[in-house]
Amino acid sequence: MKKYFFVLLLMGLAQWSFAQKGTGWEELDAYHTVMAQTFHPAEDGNLKPLMERSGELADKAKTLKAAEIPAKYQKEGVKSTIKLLAKESKAIDKFVKTKPSDADLTKAITALHERFHQVMEECMH
Template identity: 40%
Template sequence: MKKITIFFFCFAYMAFQQVSAQSIFDKWTELKTFHGVMSETFHPSEEGNLDPIKTRSGEMAKKANVLAKSTIPTEFKSEKIQKAVKKLQKDSKALDKLVKNKKSTDEQIKKDLASLHDVFHEIVGLCKNEKH
């Protein structure tokens, strides 16, 4: 019985997290659009495949620009989120420049993409937190 209870609470928590992230993306479509490019470039990089980020870094920077200029939904609008979105915009542009610099190493690109991924997750985390 104890195992069933623990399983139920773990499942409920995971379901809540999924629904919560989904509702954030439903309310803030520009964040959802950025997430599409982020997920399609970051996850392959974890496997050592940097081709997606090397071909889509400009697209990612453009999506970050659109996100930064978008209207943040009222329930997410806070100074911390605005600051994180500006950082995402700035770091996306810097990553694009890094990718286009033929002297950049794959390791540096991977490191900077991972840092950008962290900033994205910071924004999502701040959106989940009701007290900004």
């Protein structure tokens, strides 16, 4: 149990460090900025930023997917997870345009946020 807690603590600290300092990977940091500015308001029930910026989120993901992965992040799973992130970011942009319920949109951005954290975790390992 202690070991599991310690691993979670280290992952949390690393993600906090990335958020504070950036990763040094410009495209990933740009995506993270838009993700934070759309997801965190959604956590509080404010979906307006997501509805207004879903296209930007998809564009940043597309740019990230096309970018060269810095050497320190060329790890197993990173490239394939970024492809999924780009696909799902594009899908959420299309989903926003269908005017879904707030609950469905919140569920979608939460899933996308979890995918983003998967990318970050793979970069850290």
